[in-house]
Amino acid sequence: MKMTYTIVELRDYLKRHDIKPSTIRIKVLEYLLNNRIHPTADDIYQSLINDIPTLSKTSVYNTLELFMKKGVVNALSLKEKELRYDINTYFHGHFRCEICGNVYDFPVSEKIIAVEELKGFVIRNVDINVYGICKKCNEKIKNKEEK
Amino acid sequence: MKMTYTIVELRDYLKRHDIKPSTIRIKVLEYLLNNRIHPTADDIYQSLINDIPTLSKTSVYNTLELFMKKGVVNALSLKEKELRYDINTYFHGHFRCEICGNVYDFPVSEKIIAVEELKGFVIRNVDINVYGICKKCNEKIKNKEEK
DNA sequence: ATTTAATTTTGTATTAATTTCAATTTTATT
DNA sequence: AATAAAATTGAAATTAATACAAAATTAAAT
Missing domain, CATH: 1.10.10.10 (Winged helix-like DNA-binding domain superfamily/Winged helix DNA-binding domain)
Known part of the structure; x- marks a missing residue:
């Protein structure tokens, strides 16, 4: 460490x-x-x-x-059994790779929740969770296909 | 029903x-x-x-x-013990009220994940989860304070 | 410094959602 | 009707998280 x-x-x-x-x-x-x-x-x-x-x-x-x-x-709360904890409390999104399991941060605009439908709602917390295949794992897959 | x-x-x-x-x-x-x-x-x-x-x-x-x-x-996956299931598979956000427990839908632009940091990533699923107090519960609280 | 009170930490037991899997039941096929 | 395939059941196992009382540590008071 x-x-x-x-x-x-x-x-x-x-x-x-x-x-x-x-x-x-x-x-x-x-x-x-x-x-x-x-x-x-x-x-x-x-x-x-x-x-x-x-x-x-x-x-x-x-x-x-x-x-x-x-x-x-x-x-x-990333659709896993266990909760994860993030010391970075600034507003950002999370991407979890379904292959390697790694969780990546990415920037998101806070404006996304400025919608008419949430007027009058008190917002305490916003989670942006994206699931898929990360760049590294995707490149590995591509390389295998090419051989 | x-x-x-x-x-x-x-x-x-x-x-x-x-x-x-x-x-x-x-x-x-x-x-x-x-x-x-x-x-x-x-x-x-x-x-x-x-x-x-x-x-x-x-x-x-x-x-x-x-x-x-x-x-x-x-x-x-809304930070609860149990998973919930949504038949509406169109892109949208979820708001869970911490008081009444209800989950509300709201529209979100898909553009939010079009960021440089996710280039090369394969996106399978996007969850937008917002936590706070819904309009109804918030109005109830306000009324109590006014009395 | 010693006693007392408050806080923190531990360890065991419990809870509860989900998963596993073999046995049973139902449905489809020959 | 017999056989094969698929769906359903029920009981047991798994496991992350919680509850809570006892033990240990730290802080405060005398």
Whole structure:
């Protein structure tokens, strides 16, 4: 894992979001900031269990729940069994490749929800989820066909 | 339930989608066409169990799985435990009210995914999911505050 | 510093939607 | 009617997520 953030930075990040910085919370935050792969709770757990041998899954869930409430992460519901978590809370879309399973970010205009039919509706959250085959996997398929 | 479709129409609808029209499939299709509430598998099961007392949940899941494969329905993943199913396969967005739980449709331009970052990507499906408070629930809240 | 209170973390048990799969039933074919 | 193919059932398994009480840690108060 890349070590891009100091403990002080991580603590401050949490404090700014009104979260008391415990060891677990700092580690989960560090993982999310350094691994922008839209991980599942289990991804995070598996990665941290080496560092914190006493870590429980419940703690990971608790932490993510708190992070969501405080606006640190967003949950992604991508037609999979497991939820994924995204530390990038800026407005953007997600593309999940049906072959490799990777999730890509892409920019979207917020204007798309400025429609007559939603006047009077209070909008809290917008998810743009696209499913298909990513560029890499598509090129692999093309190469095979050409041989 | 509104009776808007004849058996012949339902059978033809399935046949056109390359699905052999069994009783269960006709009933599930009829329910989906007449109840455009984005139902869960359980909603469908609970509604049909009166008509077909021997119906099993597995059959509902099997039918929905087949319908998805054949492009009759789309599954909605709205950050709930259960998946919902939508017989309207035209491009549109979904708004789920966090208070009443209702899911509303709204129009979206397909252009939103015409971005540079997705060039070379094969797009199979697009979900636009919006979360918040619907007009009705919002007006109720406003009225309470005014009293 | 020690006691007390508050918070966080853990671990086990539970929940519930979905899946698996073999057995049964129904439908279609010869 | 017999046989083959397809659809349906029901029970068991799976598994992500939740609930919650006990344990551990941290913070506050004396």
